[in-house]
Amino acid sequence: MEVNSYRDLKVWQKAVELSVECYKVTGEMPKSEIYGLTSQMRRASVSVAANIAEGYGRDNTGNLIQFLRMSQGSLKELETHLIIASRIGYLESETVENVLKRCDELGKMLRSFIRTLQSTKQ
Numbered sequence: 001m002e003v004n005s006y007r008d009l010k011v012w013q014k015a016v017e018l019s020v021e022c023y024k025v026t027g028e029m030p031k032s033e034i035y036g037l038t039s040q041m042r043r044a045s046v047s048v049a050a051n052i053a054e055g056y057g058r059d060n061t062g063n064l065i066q067f068l069r070m071s072q073g074s075l076k077e078l079e080t081h082l083i084i085a086s087r088i089g090y091l092e093s094e095t096v097e098n099v100l101k102r103c104d105e106l107g108k109m110l111r112s113f114i115r116t117l118q119s120t121k122q
Helices: 010-026 037-057 061-087 093-121
Strands: none
Touching: 010 037, 010 061, 010 093, 037 061, 061 093
């Protein structure tokens, strides 16, 4: 597969899908959380895809790796928010488990992409 844009990257596509899913599930949360946990979860999920795109746009492998690592951090932040939302009863545990599975898959993709870039950079 030829990559002409960050939009061609499977990891970016999966990150966008995760963000869309997060918007859907946070819509079920109490309206009182719109500026709290809901906002933080949405921001973190969007940040995963946005950092992939920004890193790709820097047109430098070292910068791309740095931004992919920031994506990993945002992903872990999102996972933490999901776990908290589940524990306080804002989201069903089954819903959270499904989203966490997506997070795990995306995390593996990010790690693999970073390792590939590091090996080609040397």
